[in-house]
Amino acid sequence: MSADRPDLGWNGLQLLTLCVYIFMFAPIIVVVLLAFNSARTGSFPMEGFSFVWFGKLFENASIMDAFQTSLVLAVTSSFLATAIGVMAAIALIRYSFKGKAVINNLLSLPLLMPEVVLGVALLMFLKFLEQPRSYMLLLLGHTILSLPYVVLVVQARLVGMRQHYEEAAMSLGANRLQTFFAVTLPLMAPAVLGGFLFAATLSFDNITATLFWKKPGIETVPTKIFAMLRTSISPEINALGAVMIVITVALPLVGGFVVRRFAKGK
């Protein structure tokens, strides 16, 4: 071992890190494993290998409904959050103006606010305005929840972007709008896509605030799982978990791949 590394028992550190990685992955592996268990109890011991619970899953109309609700909600709310967030991120990165620090802090506020409180607040406010709990509440709620993350993620990507190309386009006679659509937006595409995927994942995952906002009878996938867990762990939940794990792990992988392809193409 080199001399510049404090000798704190490097092997111990290595072992601890390995344990942390096992700790992070073991529960996920257990869920996927149990999804293929043919036993009816949804727990150990493994009795046999079977796809039966996946089949049951697709026959379960209420789970499919929840899936659809979650998907529509994730796409619409992250579309809104990305549109609003990208505009804000451009303003914060490209311009200096009065009150910037305050606005920056304000936009990050929801990050540290307990989700329960946010859930209660928005629900009460809507009740005060005499609006019933509706899809609209979920849509707006999810948008405000993911907005600060979009602003941060897009900002981080925009910092490295130079303005030369835009200046070139403008000096060649393009107006501001043309420049934005022909130059800025394509350059920003990875940042925008990154923000969108992040927001979509957050929305698809969200449970705490959703429990406050959803109309009785409407379920998203997480709240559906939450309701199913009340009785006991059925093997179906493990199968649903396995499907969700594959989707949520594949999505960022594909996203990262697309972004890298974009970057290489330039």
Next chain:
Amino acid sequence: MVRAEYRPYFLLSPALISLALLLLAPVLFIFVYSFWLRAANGQDIPAFQFGNWITVGGDPFYWLALRETFKISAITTVICMLVGYPTAYFLARCRFNNKALLLFLLFLPFWISYIIRTFAWINVLGKSGFVNSVLLGIGIIDKPLSLLYNDFSVIMGLVYFQLPYMIINVYVSLDGIDRNLESAARTLGCTAWQTFREVTLPLSLPGLGAGSLLCFVLAAGSFVTPRLLGGTDTLFFSQLIYEAIISQLDWPTGSVLSLMLLLSLGIIVAVYNRFMSLSDIYRSFAK
């Protein structure tokens, strides 16, 4: 066309308007609601009286719940510090060619649904879960251990959820340390341990602080983890809020409880901000 000096405000206006309407106004409204009167028929009447505050504040049960919530969150934070710091140190200092992959792997579970990562622990810790099956199988125990539905499983679930936050915060701050400072300390005669204690540790404190605050605040506000992994005697403050609002429809009490949680966490964040900068925390989110 918008004039140049107004352009940033124009670009920010959708964000600020949605923030004002969907966050600031609703939170202010909880405050107003906490003074309203709850009539016998369940109607809430606009009023300005401190009855709700006095009822909740005078009930030792709520204070006990707040203390329990903070106790469990503090234990979670300390475990995350003790496990997360060495791990981050290893990740920052190791010489693997593919360090990006290691970090990516650490955050992979992050993308997986929170509720799935939480109920996974039921499969691991339950009576016929993974741990008990293995221990019974090799004959170390002859009766399944009660690992689930108590404070232990809640802390496990919370640590599982918060640990990557801690690791990434410490990692970012360790990664930013100028290694020449450590070499200089060694040249000047410090032992490896002294170098760590006098140079590396103090320089990485902002990351440790940011990670700890984040762990604590997220843990103290959590609802699903204690609900799914906690036992009947687990007292978590957000569960009381949910009970008041959704089950009992007692909105004035619910608003007082929400404000109690928000204010006590706000005080902690403010005290932290007095000594350290909050921007460290936001930075780690962008990684």
